[in-house]
Amino acid sequence: MKHSLKFSLSVAASMLAMGAAAEIPGDPERGQQVYKKCSSCHMVGPEARNRVGPPLNNILSARAGAVADFRYSKALKAAADDGLHWTAETLDTFLEAPKAVIPKTKMSFRGLKSKEDRIDLIAYLATFSGGSMAAQVDEGFSVPSEILALEGDLEYGEYLASECKTCHQSDGDNDGIPGIVGWETGDFVTAMHAYKEKHRENPVMQMVTGRLADDEIAALAAYFKSLGN
Numbered sequence: 001m002k003h004s005l006k007f008s009l010s011v012a013a014s015m016l017a018m019g020a021a022a023e024i025p026g027d028p029e030r031g032q033q034v035y036k037k038c039s040s041c042h043m044v045g046p047e048a049r050n051r052v053g054p055p056l057n058n059i060l061s062a063r064a065g066a067v068a069d070f071r072y073s074k075a076l077k078a079a080a081d082d083g084l085h086w087t088a089e090t091l092d093t094f095l096e097a098p099k100a101v102i103p104k105t106k107m108s109f110r111g112l113k114s115k116e117d118r119i120d121l122i123a124y125l126a127t128f129s130g131g132s133m134a135a136q137v138d139e140g141f142s143v144p145s146e147i148l149a150l151e152g153d154l155e156y157g158e159y160l161a162s163e164c165k166t167c168h169q170s171d172g173d174n175d176g177i178p179g180i181v182g183w184e185t186g187d188f189v190t191a192m193h194a195y196k197e198k199h200r201e202n203p204v205m206q207m208v209t210g211r212l213a214d215d216e217i218a219a220l221a222a223y224f225k226s227l228g229n
Contacts, residue, residue, distance in 0.1 A: 026116075031124025034117045038109070044128045053107065059086045060122075060129035061202060075104035085201050091125075092118050141199045143190050150218040152185065157223025160216060181227040188221035 035044075041053040048055035054070035065072045065080035072080075079102050084090065094101045095118045097111040112118045164180075180188070194200045196209035196217075209217070 026119035026121070026123030028120070028123040028127050031120035031122070034112070034121040035124055037112070038121075041107075041109070044125070056125055057128045059091070060088070060126050061200065062086050062129075073102075073104060073106040075102050075106075087201070088122050088126075091122050095121065141190070141194050141197075143193045147193070147214050147218075148186055148189055150189075150214060152218035152220070152222025153215070154219070154222050154226055156216070157219035157221070157226075160220050161223050164220070180224050183221075183224060185218070185221040185225050188224060189217055192217045192220070 038053075038056075041051050043049060043051060043055045044057055048057050050067070050070050054067040054072075062085065063080055064084040064086060065076050086094075092115075095112050098105055098107050098109055100111075112121065191200070192209050192212070195202060195205040196212070198206055200206075212220075
């Protein structure tokens with residue numbers, strides 16, 4: 001069983017790496033310059049807070065309207081209720097002409113007509129889409145307390161994680177794919193189960209987590225948490 005699981009993780013990790021490269025091929029350094037057009041309304045980084053618009057940390061794969069203390073327009077809330085998530089593709093479409101995608105959005109930005117500008121901007125925003133997985137999980141999703149209480153086996157977690165680390169870096173750096181070192185185990189477990197139960201939309205991660213038992217997710221959570229100590 002262990003060898004079968006490692007093979008599944010290896011295939012999925014490779015697909016995830018290729019998917020990330022395909023979705024976000026832009027230049028984040030150039031995207032930082034493009035972001036200046038957004039910075040009067042939106043913040044990113046550790047000190048990010050609400051301005052005219054919400055902060056954009058962890059936006060990649062997040063459900064639209066997910067910043068709990070920001071007052072979104074009714075139009076954006078309706079789009080979120082209809083299932084809108086901010087992937088590279090949906091962000092690209094929205095950034096080209098926001099009011100064409102959500103006609104009654106209160107966002108006044110006219111959009112970025114240049115495809116290169118949009119792709120580079122998304123690549124830049126992706127560098128802030130790491131950190132706590134819990135911030136990216138759909139609102140209202142929860143994991144039973146008995147699952148959260150499982151104590152993960154560090155050695156087993158290290159064994160399982162060898163394939164994860166073909167994409168996710170052991171030093172915690174985020175290079176397009178979120179860094180997962182040092183996360184709180186509850187955050188990690190919650191997010192993995194959100195993928196497993198298809199509350200989060202990433203077919204590769206849904207495939208990986210669909211093959212993981214509860215104790216295996218707990219083991220991975222314990223191992224990656226330990227790397228941040």
